[in-house]
Structure formats: C-alpha cells, structure tokens
Amino acid sequence: MLRAVLNVSWQEHLSNAQLYGNLRKITDVIKERRVRFVGHSFRNKSELISELMLWMPSHGTRRPGRPPKSFIDQLVADSGHTIEELPGAMMNRDGWKEVVKRIRASSTQ
Structure with a gap:
C-alpha cells in the first residue's frame, strides 16, 4: 500500500527499510493504541466494557490445534x-502510562 501511495514501482527494487524509512510499523502503532485504550476503558467504571475487559469463559x-490468542493473551504479551x-x-x-511509553520506545528502535 505504501508503494502505491508513494508512487514507487516494484521494478525499482526498494527494500522495505528504504521504503518505510523512519515510519513505525503499523503493528507497533496498533499495540500501543490497544494498550492505551484498554487502560482508559478499564478505569471508566461507568461503562459496561470495564466489566467485560478481562472476562474469560468458564465453560467449553x-x-x-494451535489456539488463537485471546484478547487477554494479547494484552499480557503487549503489556x-x-x-x-x-x-x-x-x-x-x-504506571499504565509508563507501560505505553515503554511500548512506544521499544517500537522506535
């Protein structure tokens, strides 16, 4: 997608490192925003999502095969x-702000 936005042809054989330059990986941005949103939502006790944030099924x-990561598994890995x-x-x-800052710092390296 970035090649199309920058009007760079595949025939120019640019590496991803050259193409992306100083841009952060989208997965790192998503990880940071997910952790920030979860902390915000969990602290807001007037919203229903704060009660459901850490819900795990107790049956079934x-x-x-290889189980997919649940939301909580992903949150544990991120934080x-x-x-x-x-x-x-x-x-x-x-303290949660420090977690978000640590995630951001690790993605800019």
Whole structure:
C-alpha cells in the first residue's frame, strides 16, 4: 500500500527499510493504541466494557490445534504483566502510562 501511495514501482527494487524509512510499523502503532485504550476503558467504571475487559469463559473447550490468542493473551504479551497483575496495573494511571511509553520506545528502535 505504501508503494502505491508513494508512487514507487516494484521494478525499482526498494527494500522495505528504504521504503518505510523512519515510519513505525503499523503493528507497533496498533499495540500501543490497544494498550492505551484498554487502560482508559478499564478505569471508566461507568461503562459496561470495564466489566467485560478481562472476562474469560468458564465453560467449553477450545478447538484442537494451535489456539488463537485471546484478547487477554494479547494484552499480557503487549503489556508484559501477568493476568493477575493486569487489573492493578491498569487502575494505576501513571504506571499504565509508563507501560505505553515503554511500548512506544521499544517500537522506535
């Protein structure tokens, strides 16, 4: 998509590093925004989403094979906290800001 936006032909054989330059990877931007949004939503107790944020099903089984990551699994991987630490970490607004800053700093390297 970026090649089309920049009007760069595939025949020019530019590497992705040359093409993207100083732009951050979209996956890093999504990770940062997901963590920021989750912390914001979890602290807002007047909204229904704060109760559903860390909900895990207590019945049924997963399908055989490699299980897809659940939202909570992805959040644990992004934030670096365990499932047990997440509620306390998200309630601490300044601490959660540090998590977001750490994710942003790791994506700019």
